[in-house]
Amino acid sequence: MRTHRIALIRGDGIGPELVEAAVAVLGAVAGQDYRLDYVEVDAGADTYRRTGTACSAENLELLRTGVDATLKGPVGLPDVRLPDGTEAGLLGGVLRVGLDLFANIRPVTLLPGVTSALAGRAAGDIDYVIVRENTEGLYASRGKGVGNRWAVSDTLMTTREGTLRVCRRAFELARERGKSGKSGTVTCVDKSNVLRSHALFRDVFREVAQDYPDIGTEFLYADAAAQALVLRPHEFDVLVMENFLGDVLSDLGGATVGGISVCPSGNLGERVAYFEPIHGSAPDLAGRGLANPVGQILAAALMLDHLGHHRDGARIRRALDTALASGRVRITAEGAAVGGPAAVADALVSLLDEESR
Ligand code: IPM
Ligand code: MN
Numbered sequence: 001m002r003t004h005r006i007a008l009i010r011g012d013g014i015g016p017e018l019v020e021a022a023v024a025v026l027g028a029v030a031g032q033d034y035r036l037d038y039v040e041v042d043a044g045a046d047t048y049r050r051t052g053t054a055c056s057a058e059n060l061e062l063l064r065t066g067v068d069a070t071l072k073g074p075v076g077l078p079d080v081r082l083p084d085g086t087e088a089g090l091l092g093g094v095l096r097v098g099l100d101l102f103a104n105i106r107p108v109t110l111l112p113g114v115t116s117a118l119a120g121r122a123a124g125d126i127d128y129v130i131v132r133e134n135t136e137g138l139y140a141s142r143g144k145g146v147g148n149r150w151a152v153s154d155t156l157m158t159t160r161e162g163t164l165r166v167c168r169r170a171f172e173l174a175r176e177r178g179k180s181g182k183s184g185t186v187t188c189v190d191k192s193n194v195l196r197s198h199a200l201f202r203d204v205f206r207e208v209a210q211d212y213p214d215i216g217t218e219f220l221y222a223d224a225a226a227q228a229l230v231l232r233p234h235e236f237d238v239l240v241m242e243n244f245l246g247d248v249l250s251d252l253g254g255a256t257v258g259g260i261s262v263c264p265s266g267n268l269g270e271r272v273a274y275f276e277p278i279h280g281s282a283p284d285l286a287g288r289g290l291a292n293p294v295g296q297i298l299a300a301a302l303m304l305d306h307l308g309h310h311r312d313g314a315r316i317r318r319a320l321d322t323a324l325a326s327g328r329v330r331i332t333a334e335g336a337a338v339g340g341p342a343a344v345a346d347a348l349v350s351l352l353d354e355e356s357r
Contacts, residue, residue, distance in 0.1 A: 002034040004307055007041045007063055007070040012089060013281030014291035015073025021293035021345035022300040028352035029312040044075030045089020055094050064099055069303050070274035074281040093142040095274060096134045101267040103169040104132035106278060108253035113324035114331050118256050126257055128236035131170040132246025134267060136162045139243045158197035163204035170240035171212040182237045185216035189225045189241040201242055229253055250278055259335030264298035266306060273306050275299040289340030319351040
């Protein structure tokens with residue numbers, strides 16, 4: 001039987017309980033055609049506090065070459081800071097840049113039984129993917145801002161190569177989604193009317209679009225896109241954008257589908273990838289049975305897709321839809337999961353077990 005080696009970064013705050021729930025759900029689908037072998041990787045804010053580094057060079061190398069994929073919980077603790085005042089335990093810069101994971105795939109999907117903050121939207125009405133450039137843009141300045149206590153400057157970096165590869169990934173994704181009935185459109189989101197760096201992004205997008213004549217294109221300035229994602233979210237399929245814009249607009253998207261707690265993401269390079277929810281570690285919720293593991297569980301499903309087990313990824317998504325539609329899993333208006341991570345995992349595992357009997 002085929003074995004996939006999976007790194008687990010359990011993370012900080014609510015991270016460990018979310019990852020526990022996701023591993024339980026993975027256990028209910030894996031095991032027939034393939035095995036998942038887990039290797040624990042110590043990384044995040046608590047790791048930084050204990051060891052002085054958020055992720056050691058050896059662990060980074062392990063994630064790059066020693067595993068088939070990584071499932072990561074949220075990391076970060078507000079009081080664990082670097083001397084420059086920024087948070088010390090965040091792994092975004094370390095893993096995304098360190099492993100060259102240039103595409104951050106962020107599906108925004110309104111699930112059954114979840115109330116949208118937008119009036120009159122039901123499951124199926126909102127189903128798009130934000131492809132966030134993940135290694136450059138404004139966040140290329142992470143840890144590199146220059147200045148003093150009166151003035152600081154952060155530089156936004158857009159490269160031709162970086163934009164080519166993330167745009168290609170977005171068009172490939174739209175082509176893939178087109179096969180299952182989506183519109184097959186990629187929207188380029190930028191502020192090219194103001195920033196030269198974003199104008200380069202748009203030019204390169206146009207160039208890539210020529211290689212995908214079967215895929216429709218749309219151009220939106222980022223401010224107009226924020227409005228459009230609220231007013232006409234049903235019209236979007238795939239959107240591609242610079243790093244900082246993708247960070248902001250994916251949280252906006254999350255708010256329209258029941259909150260960022262239900263939103264998963266995949267950080268993808270040419271071969272290496274890790275999967276995580278888009279939200280943070282919410283230390284104040286940890287251990288109280290309040291955390292919502294849906295984003296983490298959907299991240300695990302994305303990981304199965306990535307490993308080539310689309311059928312099992314889809315089984316997890318279907319079980320979640322069924323559980324939400326029937327009330328076996330309930331999400332409150334505030335985005336909490338009733339009964340916490342363990343209750344959600346139990347409900348999904350029993351649904352998946354019933355199905356495979
Ligand atoms: C995200 C997060 C991270 C980011 C933070 C925690 C560094 O907000 O994954 O969206 O800025 O990318
Ligand atoms: Mn974010």
